[in-house]
Amino acid sequence: MNYQWYPGHMTKARRMMQENIKLIDLIIEVVDARIPLSSRNPDIDELGKNKARMILLNKSDLADERENEKWQEYFTQKGFHVVKMNAKSGAGVKNVLPVIMEACKEKIERDKQRGIKNRPIRAMVVGIPNVGKSTFINAFAGKACAKTGNKPGVTKGKQWIRINKNVELLDTPGILWPKFEDQSVGAKLAMIGSMNDQILNLEELSLELLGYLHKCYEGILAQRYELEESEDRLAMLSAVAKNRNCLKKGNELDYAKASNILLEEFRNGKIGRITLEQA
Incomplete structure (x- = not known):
């Protein structure tokens, strides 16, 4: 399957980010902790040259904690300030503000030397669709400021949100990039729900997921679906269908329904x- 999804509004969103980059002190990039590299837009590094950088490993409660620790260390060594969190439950969100202040301490010091007092830090929140940017902003602000949704592409325009006297956030629409060089990146994005399911072959995607889980988390499928794990991914999908009673007329297995349940x-x-993906 060829993974690609780049609606027209994303080109406009990228242009808007380029125009606003000069206004900001810090880029806060929200990534999905289950795919910390594949959920990063490579364009952001180019857009954010010479800016303070921060990565929020969101949905870390869904990711393997051992891998969360490794990814936190990986990004820290690359010069990012990193916070693990779960924006939905609010876990870890309280750690964000002190890290913002730490990330921008040089800017705060420069302002002091120039006699500029109380100018808030302006941070741009970026990330691909459905990583939880708007959910994070609402949790951070303590009120519903940004539109949220479990479908990719909810945020369409920019909006400034004042967090307190020290910090203002610029929310931006989620943007993917025009072409995936590595189709495995597209597959991982599709698995976590960053693409529109309606344009995907979900049965093919679920077979890829089954293969990965058997290889890297052996025993987890057997435990969940009472199946015999093997290299035969179709046999495993059949077993998921039987376990979840996914049947069409005539007792034929409903692979589409089983794929939906698995994903x-x-x-x-x-x-x-x-x-x-492992660090």
């Missing part, structure tokens, strides 16, 4: 805490 349970963490 939904993976995305919601019901299969277990899983990271799709």
Whole structure:
């Protein structure tokens, strides 16, 4: 399957980010802790040259905690300030403000030397669709400021949000990039729900997920679906269909329904805490 999704509004969003980059002191990039590299837009590094940088490993409650620790160390060594969190529950959100102040301490010091007092830090919040940017902003602000949704592409325009006298956030629409050089990146993005399911072959995607889980988290599928794990991914999908009673007329297995269940349970963490790429 060829993974690609780049709606027209994303080109406009990228242009808007380029225009606003000069106004900001810090880029806060929200990534999905299950795929910390694949959920980063490579364009952001180019856009954010010479800016303070921060990475929020969101949905870390759904990811393998051992891998969360490794990814935190990986990004820290690359010069990013990093916070693990779960924007939905609010876990870890209180750690963000002190890290913002730490990330911008040089800017605060420069302002002091120039006699500029109380100018708030302006941070641009960026990230691909459905990583939880708006949910984070609302949790951070303590009120519903940004539109949220479990479908990619909810935020369409920019909006400034005042957090307190020290910090203002610029919310931006989620943008992917025009072409995935590596199709495995597209597959991982599709697995976590950053693309529109309606344009995907979900049966093919679920087979890829089954193969990965068997290889890297052996035993987790057997435990969840009472199946015999093997290299035969179609046999495993059949077993998921039987376990979840996914049947069409004439007792024929309903692979589409089984695929939907598998992907939904993976995305919601019901299969277990899983990271799709290792540091």
